[in-house]
Amino acid sequence: xxxxxxxxxHQVTQMGQEVILxxxxxxxxxxxYWYRQILGQKVEFLVSxxxxxxxxxxxxxxxxxxxxxxxxxxxxxxxxxTKLEDSAMYFCASSSDRGLGEQFFGPGTRLTVL
Amino acid sequence: xxxxxxxxxxxxxxxxxxxxxxCNYSSSVPPYLFWYVQYPNQGLQLLLKYTSxxxxxxGINGFEAEFKKSETSFHLTKPSAHMSDAAEYxxxxxxxxxxxxxxxxxxxxxxxx
Numbered sequence: 001x002x003x004x005x006x007x008x009x010h011q012v013t014q015m016g017q018e019v020i021l022x023x024x025x026x027x028x029x030x031x032x033y034w035y036r037q038i039l040g041q042k043v044e045f046l047v048s049x050x051x052x053x054x055x056x057x058x059x060x061x062x063x064x065x066x067x068x069x070x071x072x073x074x075x076x077x078x079x080x081x082t083k084l085e086d087s088a089m090y091f092c093a094s095s096s097d098r099g100l101g102e103q104f105f106g107p108g109t110r111l112t113v114l
Numbered sequence: 115x116x117x118x119x120x121x122x123x124x125x126x127x128x129x130x131x132x133x134x135x136x137c138n139y140s141s142s143v144p145p146y147l148f149w150y151v152q153y154p155n156q157g158l159q160l161l162l163k164y165t166s167x168x169x170x171x172x173g174i175n176g177f178e179a180e181f182k183k184s185e186t187s188f189h190l191t192k193p194s195a196h197m198s199d200a201a202e203y204x205x206x207x208x209x210x211x212x213x214x215x216x217x218x219x220x221x222x223x224x225x226x227x
Binding site: 004031033035041042043044045048050055056058091093095102103104105106107108 | 150155156157158159160163204206213214215216217218219220
């Protein structure tokens, strides 16, 4: 069964460093998303991406964040200068349809900023 | 903006007992509604979704949910809990014109033998 994969499963970084979280969405999907879940809190939307551009972003997704689809398979989230409060589980999701399409989630990358 | 409220951050039931997890949403128009389950150290898996067809939605693993517009609710139920149902459950809403999912706080379900 097709699935969304994410690497690495756990990333530890020093405050101020740049990190890139990688995702491989399901191959025929067209809509891509990043969400995050701070420990003990709810899952929060960060950004959605379609047709090689951001289609929607939340207030969390500030200038420190960027997304890219560098090739036909990968979808990345970059945090330019990490802060302690960026420590969270980051989930990638993809869907084939907007609105009615189920968003399939990856297993997540746990980011720890020290 | 959409919001979702899940009443009860922790629910504990005995094996074989009814599971009822509550979800209320705020929306001026009927949204699309979802229940996701998260097992430890795993991603989110869709249990079921409501997309304005039948108000009673059946999902995987014996779960179902009923959309009640008058109560702005979408509670999740299962007639008989199994040990393997222990997980965190998230209710989510998707705006009809948007693509983001707005999640509730989550409910941790514990199933006691």
